[in-house]
Amino acid sequence: MERVQRMTYPAGAVLGGRTLRPSAFFAGVRAGVPIGLGYFAVSFSLGIAARSAGLTAFQALLASALELASAGEYAAFTLIAAGASLWEMALMTLITNARYLLMSCALSQRLSPDTPLSHRLLTGWFITDELFAVSSAQPGRLDPRYLWGAAAVAAPCWSVGTALGVLAGNLLPLRAVSALSVALYGMFLAVIVPAGRKSRVLAALVLVCFAASWAAAVLPLLSALSAGSRTILLTLVIAGGAALLFPVKEEADHA
Amino acid sequence: MRSVYPYLLVMAAVTYAIRVLPLTLLRKPIQSRFLRSFLFYVPYVTLAVMTFPATLTVTQSPISGAAALAVGAVVAWMGGGLFPVAASCCAVVYVLELLL
Numbered sequence: 093m094e095r096v097q098r099m100t101y102p103a104g105a106v107l108g109g110r111t112l113r114p115s116a117f118f119a120g121v122r123a124g125v126p127i128g129l130g131y132f133a134v135s136f137s138l139g140i141a142a143r144s145a146g147l148t149a150f151q152a153l154l155a156s157a158l159e160l161a162s163a164g165e166y167a168a169f170t171l172i173a174a175g176a177s178l179w180e181m182a183l184m185t186l187i188t189n190a191r192y193l194l195m196s197c198a199l200s201q202r203l204s205p206d207t208p209l210s211h212r213l214l215t216g217w218f219i220t221d222e223l224f225a226v227s228s229a230q231p232g233r234l235d236p237r238y239l240w241g242a243a244a245v246a247a248p249c250w251s252v253g254t255a256l257g258v259l260a261g262n263l264l265p266l267r268a269v270s271a272l273s274v275a276l277y278g279m280f281l282a283v284i285v286p287a288g289r290k291s292r293v294l295a296a297l298v299l300v301c302f303a304a305s306w307a308a309a310v311l312p313l314l315s316a317l318s319a320g321s322r323t324i325l326l327t328l329v330i331a332g333g334a335a336l337l338f339p340v341k342e343e344a345d346h347a
Numbered sequence: 348m349r350s351v352y353p354y355l356l357v358m359a360a361v362t363y364a365i366r367v368l369p370l371t372l373l374r375k376p377i378q379s380r381f382l383r384s385f386l387f388y389v390p391y392v393t394l395a396v397m398t399f400p401a402t403l404t405v406t407q408s409p410i411s412g413a414a415a416l417a418v419g420a421v422v423a424w425m426g427g428g429l430f431p432v433a434a435s436c437c438a439v440v441y442v443l444e445l446l447l
Contacts, residue, residue, distance in 0.1 A: 107368040130429035137433070151351050153370055158359035163394055168358045169373040175349065178357050185361040192362070194383070196369035209371060216367030221390075222429070266407065273405045278433035281416070282396040285423035285432075289369035294391055301395035310399055323396050331392040346385035 120241020123226045128249035135250045137275035139257015141166055145173035149258040156254040160220055160247060164188040174318050187324050195224040202234040211236050218243035293338045301330055411443040
C-alpha cells in the first residue's frame with residue numbers, strides 16, 4: 093500500500109533523503125503543501141456531500157477537524173442523511189477507517205521505542221493515507237515532528253475546504269456542483285487504480301467490487317438496505333474472501 | 348432528523364481510537380495472517396464499492412458520471428496523483444454537461 097501511495101507524491105520533491113533533526117517539522121511542512129492542495133479540492137467536494145446531508149458549514153468544519161478521513165466522512169454523511177442509528181455510525185466508521193489500524197501498527201514500529209505517550213497520542217490523530225505515505229517514505233526512525241509538520245499544512249486545508257464546500261455549494265451553479273461532486277470519486281480512483289496496476293489480485297478485486305456493488309444496488313433484497321449497510325456488508329464479504337483466497341505476504345505493508 | 352453532533356462525536360471517537368490504539372499499545376506486528384490480509388484489502392474494497400455505481404448517480408447525467416470514471420481511471424493508471432485525477436474527473440463532467 094505504502095509503495096503505491098509513494099507514486100502519488102514524487103519522493104524527490106518532498107524528501108530530504110537523510111535523517112532530519114531540528115528541521116524535521118519544516119521538512120514535514122514542505123511535504124504537506126502538495127497534500128494540502130489535493131485535500132483542498134477533494135474536501136470541497138466532500139463539503140458538497142455534507143451539504144446534501146443537511147450539515148451546516150460549521151458542522152462540516154467540525155467533522156473534518158475531528159475525523160480527517162475522506163471515505164469515513166463521506167460514509168458518515170450518507171448515514172446522517174439516512175437518519176441511521178449511532179451504532180450504525182460506529183460500525184461504519186470502524187469499517188471505513190479500519191485501514192488506519194494497520195497504518196498505526198506500521199508506524200508504531202517506526203517510532204523510537206522511547207517516544208513519549210503524548211507524542212504518540214498526537215501522531216495518531218494525523219494518520220491519513222497521504223500523511224502515512226510520506227511518513228513511511230522517511231528513512232530510518234520516524235521523527236514524529238515530520239508528520240506533524242505535514243499535518244500542520246494539510247489538516248487545515250482539509251477542514252477549511254469542507255466548510256467552503258458547504259458554503260459555496262449553495263452559491264455555485266448546478267453544473268459546477270455536479271462537476272465538483274466527482275472529485276471525491278476521483279480521489280478514490282487515485283488510490284485503487286495505481287494499486288490495481290501493481291497487483292493483478294487488486295485489479296481483479298476492484299472489478300469484483302464494482303460488479304458486486306452494482307448488483308447490490310439493483311437486486312431486490314440487497315437494494316432495500318441503506319447504501320452504508322451495503323458498503324459494510326460488501327466490504328466484510330469481499331475483503332474477507334480476498335484475505336482467505338489471497339493472503340498477503342508479510343512485507344506487503346512494511347515500510 | 349436528529350442532531351448532527353452525536354454522530355460527529357461517535358465518528359470522531361471511533362476514528363481516533365482506531366488511529367491511536369495500535370500506536371500506543373502495540374509494539375509488535377499483528378500475528379494473524381488472515382487479519383493482516385483482511386486489513387490490507389479493506390481500503391481498496393471499501394473505496395471501490397463506494398465509487399461504483401455511485402459515480403453514475405452523483406452527476407446530472409449518468410453519461411458524464413461514466414465518462415468521469417473512465418477518464419479518472421486512465422489518468423490514475425498513468426500515474427497521475429490525487430489532484431490531477433480529481434481535477435480531470437471534474438473537468439470531464441463540466442465539459443460534457445455543457446454539451447449534453
